[in-house]
Amino acid sequence: xxxxxxxxxxxxxxxxxxxxxxxxxxxxxxxxxxxxxxxxxxxxxxxxxxx
Numbered sequence: 001x002x003x004x005x006x007x008x009x010x011x012x013x014x015x016x017x018x019x020x021x022x023x024x025x026x027x028x029x030x031x032x033x034x035x036x037x038x039x040x041x042x043x044x045x046x047x048x049x050x051x
Contacts, residue, residue: 005048008041016045024049 004024008017023038041047 002051003049004051006041006046008045016043017041018043018045020045022047 006022008020009015010017018041020041021038022041024036026034026036028034036051037049039047039049
């Protein structure tokens, strides 16, 4: 199984960024866009999703 993960830090002070929306969009050969998921980072600034 495939997955995607991210960890977001505030570059100004190094703290975790909670509540940031992470969106994965597939763009097909014809230019059509399909949102695969759109979810928010957790309190630790992370997001994990199995695809």
